[in-house]
Structures are given as structure tokens and as C-alpha cells.
Amino acid sequence: MIADVYIELKEGVADPEGEATKKALRLLGFKNVKSVSSRKVFRIEIDARSRDSAEREIKQMCEKLLINPVIQNYQIRWVE
């Protein structure tokens, strides 16, 4: 089974990468860009009996390692 873990910053948390990218794009002449934010995706392939048990396991991975709950949210999207 393959899932994408989609990680984004919580509302109100500074996003220096998004800001720097927006600034750069505007300097390059893309004046229509109104905002840029950065996200991170981990595509995880996992062996599991059921989607449910895989999802439980991926949630644990997120909590233990992949995300920082104070500043980030995550979503799991199944690819396969």
C-alpha cells in the first residue's frame, strides 16, 4: 500500500521558505503571484493487512517522527 503524507504548517506559523520563494518569484517578474507556501510530502510504501491498520501505523509515524505537532498539520492520502 502506498500513502502520501502531506505536511503543512499551521495557520499563523511563519514560513520563511514560502516567503523567500514568493519574493524571488516576484523579483523574477511574476507579479501575479499573491502568496506561496511550502509543504512537504512523504510517499510511504507499507506492508499491511488492511488500509485501516496501515493508516494507524502511518499516524504513529507522523506523531513520532515525521511531523512537529506544535507547528504542523498532516493529512494522509492513499495512492494505492
Next chain:
Amino acid sequence: MIADVYIELKEGVADPEGEATKKALRLLGFKNVKSVSSRKVFRIEIDARSRDSAEREIKQMCEKLLINPVIQNYQIRWVE
């Protein structure tokens, strides 16, 4: 209009971040993890008359800044 630009490594290009994440997950006891790969997403909000013209502009952004074609591919997905 809001689009997500997904940036992923081309087939066969080493992904140290994915590898390191996989290793760390397995160390934490997630033995069912078979592979991990990393992607990067920029969510871009843009003013444009049409989706087509916005898409053209975003493609240019990718070529001028967001990706390095030697190792990366991208996809644009519309959010709004």
C-alpha cells in the same frame, strides 16, 4: 486561483532524504515500511484571467526557478 506544484525526483535519482527517513522509521520499529520518498510542494496563489494563462505562468516559474530539470519533474494540481 490556487495551485499545488508537486516536485519529485526523476526515476533513478538518489533520494537521501527519503532514505534517511526510512532508516529512521525502521529504527523506531516501523518494520513494515518498505520505501519512503520525499517530495516538495509549493502552493501558489495567483491572479489570472483564466486557468490556462495561470498554468502557463506557473510552468514558467517552474522552469525559471522551482525545478532543476536534471533531477526533478513537476506536476501542477489545481486546488481552487
Next chain:
Amino acid sequence: MLYKRADTPFELYEINVLDANDEDLVKISQELGLALNIEEMKKIKEHFASKGRNPYDIELQSIAQAWSEHCCYKSSKCYLKQLLFDVDAEYVISAIKEDAGVVEFDDEYAYVVAFESHNHPSAIEPYGGAATGIGGILRDILCMGAQPVALIDPLFFGRPDSEDIPKGTKHPLYLLSGVVSGIRDYGNRVGIPTVAGMLFFHDGYLTNCIVNVGCVGIARKDRIIRSKAGGAGDLFILAGGATGRDGIHGVTFASAELEEESEEKSRSAVQLGNPIIKEPLIHACLEVVEKGLLTGMKDLGGGGLSCVIGEMSLAAGCGAEVWLEKVPLKEEGMAPWEIWISESQERMMLTVKPKDVDEVLYIFQKWDVPAVVVGRVTDDRILRIYYHNYKIYEMDIDFVVSAVEYCRPYVIKHAEVVDAVSKPADIEKTLLEMLSHYNVASREWIIRQYDHEVRASTVVKPLQGRINREGHGDAAVIRPANSWKGIAVTADVNPWMTSMDPYWGTASAFDEMVRNLVAVNSVPHSFADCLNFGNPEKQERMGEFVESVKALGWMARGFGLPCVSGNVSFYNETPHMSVPPTPTLMGIGIVENVRDAITADFKRKGSGIVLVGETSKEFGGSLYCAVTGMKSTVVPETSPEKLSEYTKAMLEAFREFKVYSCHDVAEGGLAVAIAEMCVASGMGCSIDVEGEAYITLFSESNTRWIMEVREVEEVVRFFTKKGLKASHIGYTGGKSFDVEGVLSVAVEELDEAWRDGLTRFTGW
């Protein structure tokens, strides 16, 4: 009604303290998150009663900031003043009074030192918390008009193999990796080398990690900027990042115990830094300093605008008028009080004469750093704030800033004396266990993640010896100006010792700091302290604090080393536990010529090994006890006179004789110190020890060094003639560390044990 909405087009409340009874006052303090106690609330009520009006929310919030432990040191000042701040040295330009200590470096330059804790934010959000700690300490240096040149990061966590983690607490390894990444990503990006630090694991830090950050900067003496306004008529310019809701109530948060729900509740108190605003901010500030355009400068740290404007005005004997709507905001809909106390990062406050304003604004514009005029210095010691032309604040600055002070009561607890230490079962195994102990093993995992060489002035690096397989040094040496003169930096404290005996533990920390400075051939010059303790309202905690400060004062005075800067962090305590007393010391030494600095790796075969100093049976808080499980409360003692005599002799010996390498004796005693010298060089040695082998090898008596020298006999005689102890214990060479008739271990084996002692927890 306690709160009354004011008749303004924006959010503003009048707080009815005049009609509030004691219960109401407590409620107000809690509901508004002021962290003020009933006495303090009553004092406020009295003040406003005399004015015949109620305060607005922004006024109350402002007082709460100024009176927080973090901003005004209300619980510590009284003892610090009595016990520590009276060591003078003629080369100190400014100590304690400002954001950073300023000390003469040479005819042209001064070095600037600051040291702070960032404990609570790092416990909640290690990555952002530690990163903003770096951001904050850089601003402290910058606001003196100095170029930051080195960062130092002492870190303390629960044991890496901890299993039962209390609810609401994060695993020490999670915290460690978050903190190190935060320091790395911020420090590396702003381009200031992180050259030294320490890492200590102890159960007592499980629910409260300690993250201290220090910084050294260099400034031209005639360009030092004071943290005060120039005079009436000057304009306030706010430069740097925009102001948001991040970091609201950071200081009041830092001034209370952490609770289980702290994570949810205090998220807004965690600030997030942006190094890519900071890096140009540093350049722009230094450019306006260089051009002589400022009358004063101060960073926005705890308490935000509220503290910075109050303190800068008061220091100048002036008042201020602020136009709050000029402050650039990150988000819409912020209430005036939020703008006023927000601790958003990367901001500096400058005061400038009206004629220089345009030039200053141009320079900031050139560096793409936002800067705006937000107020004016007045001559009346009153602070007034306007928001869209409404007056929303008017208070006497003296009342707000010169706050409360407590000489809190304390008790001193004395532990029963135990000294149940004997020979180990297997001495070689014990040595290997010591080397691979997480408090001793290689710190390469941390050190290499930091750019410790950017600015190209790190002469003695934290890792020394054979290339890509180096060992630890005692202090880093940097060359901050154009001459060959250098600055040595080290950070030290041993919490095993301080928790057992705050007095002798602190004295030992001072001794170790001096030893490390001396080992690299630098003259100890000044120091800064970061005093991390538990809840000062508990008498036992206060007792630990007082004992520690007493020892520090005694050592500093006797040795003649001025304390030029420092920080007190209380409330490092949860219902589960308090941290061990942690007086982290950052020592600064002067190296006359960096080319004469000495490193710790053995250099050549067949040279003599000399042990300098006196060894007795002192195992309290030792690594030996930690590894064998034996018990001792006999924490090593020391004395400032003895330390001073040995220091002088050591430095003289470095001039008189050829000394190839030198290392101080600390955790694990003589055996570990020598093993470290072997590991760094890949070279073995054989030594002979007198007396009970395990005592000579593992006792942690203070004031000792190991030297690798050419003229052994002469060196020994040199010390003996002065009435000091030194003995020739052996020679370098070979592939193993041999102690005649006691142990023999291959250097490769020592190396292996030492090298993966930390990485077996961190994963690589």
C-alpha cells in the same frame, strides 16, 4: 463588571481594578495571563487609585511584562548583587548593566559577551525554540554595535535511554534532535560559527530540558552603542521583521512552571525565527553603527516593544511617545496590547537624531530590511501610546520599569556523607564503559552539523587531531580581529556534582571552566553565567540557588575573574521534578598569539607525559560512580587561591618549555583524559601510577592537567620549585594505552567505544 470595552473603533478594554476585591484581582491576573501575584496586583490597584482611573488592558499587560521574573530578575537580583557582582577588573568596560558585557580586547577593540536560556520554548517546540534562542542572543550582541563572531550552546536533556515519559513531555532524543537542528539551521544560515558547547543527560531534565545559548562579538571601542535613547527629540526606528501574534506572553510563560497542558496553551508563546531576515538585519545595523548614525540601540526580546521602549527611555532619564499604528503587522485584527507585547523575532529598536533618519532608512531599504519611525523620545519620564490618534496608554515609566524585588527565603539541605567507593571488578571494562558513556562520548554528531568555521577565524576547532577522526578539544579559539590575538571560549558545569552539592558543584564548574581555558594556553579573562534552577518560591530551590551563587562569587572574587554578563532562569520545574541546579558557565580567555594555542591530541612519539595537580579520593558526582553504580557524596573541592597559583604556573610553563599538547582532567579523571588524547591522535602511551590505581585513574579532583612535553624533568622541577605538584607519569607512543600492571587497551578499541557512545542513540 471587571472588563469594559472602551469606546474605540478597535479592541480596547478598561480593566476595573478600582472596584476589584482580592479575589477579582487574582482572577484578572489569571484571565489576562499576567502571571502576577496578589501583592503585585494590589500594588497596581493602589497606583491607579492614586491616578483616579482604571487601566486599559495594554497598560496592565505592559506592567506584567516589566515585572515578570524573566525581565526584572525579581527573585535573583538581591542575591546576585550581594554575592556575585562585586569583582572588578580594570579592563571591563561594561558589566551586567546592558544586554551584553563589554570587555577590552586590545587598544582598538572590545569583545562583547551574552548568555541566555531558552528552556521553556525549547521544551514545547525544540526546533523553533532553540532557533529563536540563537536569534535572540545574536541581537543582544548586535545591539551593542558588535559583530557576532561565535556561538556557544550548552544543552541538557533527560537520559537518552529514558523509557517512562510523563504525559505532556517529549522524549529527550526528540528534543535533542529538534534543538540541534534548530541551532544548526539558524546558526548556519546567519553565518556565525557555533564553536563550543556542552551536552549533558540527566534524569532531572526529563520534563524540563535546558537550552542555553551564548555569543561572543567584537566591536570597535569607539563604536559601542548603549541600550538607551540619546535624548529628547530623538526618534524611535523599529527595524526588522513584522510584528505578529507569535510570542505573546513568552516572558510570563518563562516565569512559571510548565504544566501538562503547556503544549496546547503556550503555542502562541513559541516564536519562530527567520534567519534570512536576520542576516541582512545584522549587516544593516552594523552599517548604521559604523557610520555613527545611532544614539542608541536595543533588541526586542522578552516583552517586545513594551520592554524595549520603557527601558531605553528610562535609562536616558526620558519619556516617550509612540504611534502604535505605524508598527508593520504580520496579521490583521491584532489588538493594541498584542502589538505592544508581541515577541516576534528579528526586530531591533534604534534611536536616531531627526537629521539622520533619512540616511538610516535608506540603509535599511538598501538591505531590504523594513524600518519605520514609530515614536519619539520626550523629556518627561512618561510613556504615552497613541493608536490611530486615540491615547490608549499613559504611565510613569519609573513605576512600570523599576519593578518589584524579593529577597526570597531559603533553606539549605545537606546530604548525609557517603563514601562507598572501591576497586572496580574489571578495570578495562570500566574504562571502556566510561568512554562510551553518553555524557562523555564523542560530540561529533552535534559539532559537525554546525558550521564551526564560517568567518574563517576558528583557529582551534572543537575537533582536533587526526583528520576525519578527531578528538575533543578543551576550548575553541577564534581570531576576531586582524591581529594574531585570539579569544578562547568554553562552557562548563557538571550537573551530577551540582545536584549532589550545589556549592562544591558550582565551585568545580568554575574550576573546570578555568582549566579548559588554560589548557589551550589562554589567560582566563572574564566569564558569563546562565543560572538554571527550579521554582524560587520553594525554599529548597532558593537554597540551591543561593549556595550556587555563593560559590561562584567566592571563586570569582578569589581568582579575580569578573562576571560580565548572565541570565537567571527559574521555574525549570514541573509537578514531576525540578532540574538539578545548573549554573552553566561560559569562560572567555585571551590568547596573546593564536599560533601558540595548544590542542589536546598527542603530537609525537616518545615525549614525556606530566600530570599537574593534586589527586585525592573525590568521587561525588563522578563518572566512575555513574558507571559502576557505587555511591559517594564527596564532591571535589577546590580553592580560588590554589586554582590561581596553578593557572599562573601552567601559563608560565607554556612559555618556558616546549609543550606539544595539553588536556584538562575532568569527567572520568586521569584515565579518560589520557584516553581522549590517544583517541584524538591515534597514538598510544604507557604510564605508571602511584597509590591505589582506581583512585589515581578515576578520581575527579579539580585543578589538574595533563601535558605532553619535551623537557620532562625540567617541567616537573619547575612546578615542584613553586611548591606545586607535578609528576612525570609516562611516555607517548605505541598502539595501546598501557598502565603498568593495571590495564592495557588498544587505542582502536578506545576509539570505537568513544566514537559511537552517542550515535548509538541518535542513529548515525
Next chain:
Amino acid sequence: MDRDEIRVAVLRIEGTNCEDETVKAFREFGVFCESVHLKQFYSDMIRDKEQRTFTDYNCLVFPGGFSAGDYVRAGAIFSARLKSVLQNDLEDFIKQGYPILGICNGFQVLVELGALPGFDEDRPIAEKPEMVLGINDSNRFECRPSLLKHENRGKCIFTRKLEKDVVMFPVAHAEGKVIFPKGKEKEYIDGLVQNDQIVFRYVDTKGSYAGYPWNPNGSTYNIAGICNITGNVLGLMPHPERAFWYPNTDGRAVIESALDYLGRI
């Protein structure tokens, strides 16, 4: 050209952070050297006396650091900005044979820009990047000494005065692994070797090509630094300006060689 005619610019944007020591290193040889913000070449918000053009200089240096935070990819934002405003000037500069040095982040900028590997003499800046300095195999920032074997046969103008066979310059980066397009590695390496564009390769204490930690990032063919086809553009991950004062002075020869070269034109 005499020493006192030589003018060196060390270019920067926000986040570039090794410019001070780089300027200091050049000045040590008595030449004029200043750190210049990219804005000074194009922005009309800059006062006249602080405006600059490339023709003011005869040597350009892209120093180390984290330009624009290294967000997106290391060096990407700096190079995109450069390309959008100064591509032609830069091409002329290279064609005229003036030296350009990229150290660490500067190397990343030159690669993202398409100025390195720089196979085409007539188009010194390729339309798209032709190689990558990717994330280190270890997936982390590493600050450590590196031993470099000097393999240039004379084309690179920055190493002609280098006497030692193996030098030590420290590295400090998270993205320094040379990667060529998949399937074309051999073609690229052969081309570089043939054109004498390989300058430094990572080796161990015995002077042999070796793996981690000697090759700190997993670089293809152990490449640490390369020059363009005309030898006047050098990019390298290790920092010669940090091996300049004491105790290690191996890096001096890089700057000395460039100045010596300028002295002859």
C-alpha cells in the same frame, strides 16, 4: 594589468554569509576588493555612488553561505535573480576571459545558472542547468576537513600556482553532491577529463579516491571542483578562504593564481 588595477567584486544577496572572509583574503594580496549586493547592479532605489556594473570589475566571486536561505534549492534563487537581470553582462564577462570563482554556495549558484560545467565556449551560460549539486548522501549538513587532489593539467586559471598535489580545504554544506543527468554520467565525466575541466577530487590521507567521509557528500567521480571549458570559471564545494591564515594556508594559491593570471593580461 598591474595589481592596483585589479578590481574584485564579491557578490551577495540576503543569506550570503562568507563575503567578509572572502574579501579579506583578496585584500591580503593588495588588490581592490569589495562586497557588492546584487541590487547595486540593477535597482534604481540605490544611490548613484553605490551603483555598479560588471565592467567596474575584472574578477567576480560568488562566496559561500545560504543565499535566500537556500530555499527551493541551494543557490537556485540567487542564480534565477542573476539570470533575469544580468545574463548578458555575465556572458560577456566570461567570454572576455575574466575569472569567476564560486565557492560552496557560489558553486551551487554557478551550476544552477548553467555557467558550470560550461561546455560551450560560445554560450558560456547554458539555457538550463546541466548538472546538480544535490543533497549529501548523509542527508545532513557536514562541516569537516576534506583532502583534495589537484588534477588540473593547466587549464584552470585558479590553480596554476598550486604546488601541492593534495591540499586540505574544509567543507561545510548540506548540498554538495555532484550529479550528472541520469545515463549520461560517463559522457560528462569523459568530456570533463578530456577538456581538462576537472580541478579537485576528494581523496583520503593516502591520496586515493575514497568513500565517506573522505568524499563527504557522495559526489560522482569524487568531484569537488570543476572549471568551464575556457578555464576561467571555477566552482568548488570546499572553502579555500578558510584555509588561508593559520595553521593551514593551502587556499592562498587559489587566489594568488587568479591574480597572477590577471597580472598577465
